[in-house]
Amino acid sequence: MPSTVGAVYASRPAPWTAPLLYGAVLVAGGYAALSGRGPDGDLHQNQAGGRLGAFVATMVLLFALDLFEYRRYPTRTPAGPAVVLLCVRLGLFVAVAATDGSGLSRVLFVLVPFTAYFAFGRRAAGALALGCVGLAVATTPHSYPDPERFSDLLMFVVGLVLALAMAAAAVEEHRLRARLEASHDQVARLSAAAERGRVARDIHDGLGHHLTAVVVQLEKATAFRERDPEAARRAVEDARRSARQALADVRTSVRALDAEPFRLRPALEDLVARQDEIVLRWDGEESGHGEAALTVLYRVAQEGITNARRHAGASRIEVTVLLDPAQARLTVADDGRGFARRAEGFGLRGMRERVRAVGGRLEIDSGGGAGTRLTVTVPQRQRQGEPS
CATH class of the missing domain: 1.20.1440 (de novo design (two linked rop proteins))
Incomplete structure (x- = not known):
């Protein structure tokens, strides 16, 4: 030292x-x-x-x-x-x-x-x-002939050794405590960075996505207001729906900040509320599945519905949820025009990253004029911390 x-x-x-x-x-x-x-x-x-x-x-x-x-x-x-x-x-x-x-x-x-x-x-x-x-x-010059004095001297030496050992232990304890505090600070910084990244993704995937749609639809309504009033009306209605979805996202985030457990079914019901072209089918209980997996299912449903309405021109969308003891599965199917696999954009890539983070898999089945089906499956063992 x-x-x-x-x-x-x-x-x-x-x-x-x-x-x-x-x-x-x-x-x-x-x-x-x-x-x-x-x-x-x-x-x-x-x-x-x-x-x-x-x-x-x-x-x-x-x-x-x-x-x-x-x-x-x-x-x-x-x-x-x-x-x-x-x-x-x-x-x-x-x-x-x-x-x-x-x-x-x-x-x-x-x-x-x-x-x-x-x-x-x-x-x-x-x-x-x-x-x-x-x-x-x-x-103590007579320590060796005198057993009592020699014993006193020996105990003194033992006391010195114990004092040095106690000092060394105190030093090591303080060093370890300092390292632990530094580790706690680093963990806190990393946790804060991870939380900032999560919030940024949520804003992009949810609120930002819907606000962009509102702007696009309102611009469309303005452009068609004189030439095609019906198209303008539909654009305004689409903008209203996107605004409702943005509001639903804000409510979901507020519930998370209030430390309330995320519930998939109420969140999906809010997402599809007052949208006649969307049908929600539900089977199973979500209580046996992890919150992270259920949140990913919600984000996939959100992205799938938005893409189906904005890009595929779908007139009917089905959201099906199946929860059983082995896995959690969500499917978003539409009757739109579909897309080529090479046409995947940032939203679908972000969706794949979310699904992969919880150990699940995302399957996309789409073809020209045949609609699109998104299926995400998360195995139950992810909630128990087992490797996928």
Whole structure:
């Protein structure tokens, strides 16, 4: 890990660690002083009182130093001040050890590599941990012949290892959390982009399509108003129908924004309402099919009806829906003039993309003068997330 770790440590990990150790040492040292024990054995009352006062004052300074640092640098201490504060803490730790009769003050030195890990990185913390071990060995020259002192030294080393492990775990947790937040932001951006694309397709396929038809029919009515009043009247009626379909699309979009579940049958009934040349046939229950598949069926019906009336000159259009446990199928058939397969435009290509996105297939049967039949089939397993 590099020594510059400001980007990794955006917040102080485990801020309770140092105050907890200070409290434990304060209780143990205070008890030892009140019981008349000093670093080198029994003490007179005056000596015990003096050591207790110095001990408590030093511990208060440690608490105050931590409080000052956390208030001055609430997220991370810069490298320069961190060096100064670390040296001050080391001096205070030595002063506490000199006045502590319990022997527990050695645990404070565990905080040296622990805090250094977050300020300077792993290598600096490891070096300071080795220095603390060397200091502990130097201050206990009889540790090897004395099993009790050797055990204390061994526990101190274990404490240093655990402190480094805890610091490393905190660093890794923060790094993973930062990556997760970045991933969430990226997912949010991609979701927003996908939603914008979906809305754009809906506007093009639905509202834009019908408004274009309204404009074309009104222009036709204007052009034929004097020469062919009947043709002008039919054009106005077609424009009215396209406007109704545009309104139906807007209502469908509003229902989606209100988080209401999409229902295919009401949507299709709104689409063909008051249009005598369109017949809707329905068989089955839509409750067992996914909303995405049902929405695609609606869009296919919408595009098929619009193409049949605008381009094929159809006088009769049949929309047939069959929903069973295996699949969802919709057919749009008209009696118009048909078209050549090579004449597929943007609308049909967009329709194929929609159907393919939900794992379905689109079939087009059309020939000159024989009408057109669009059939879209979506297998049921798509709702359960199985591959098509």
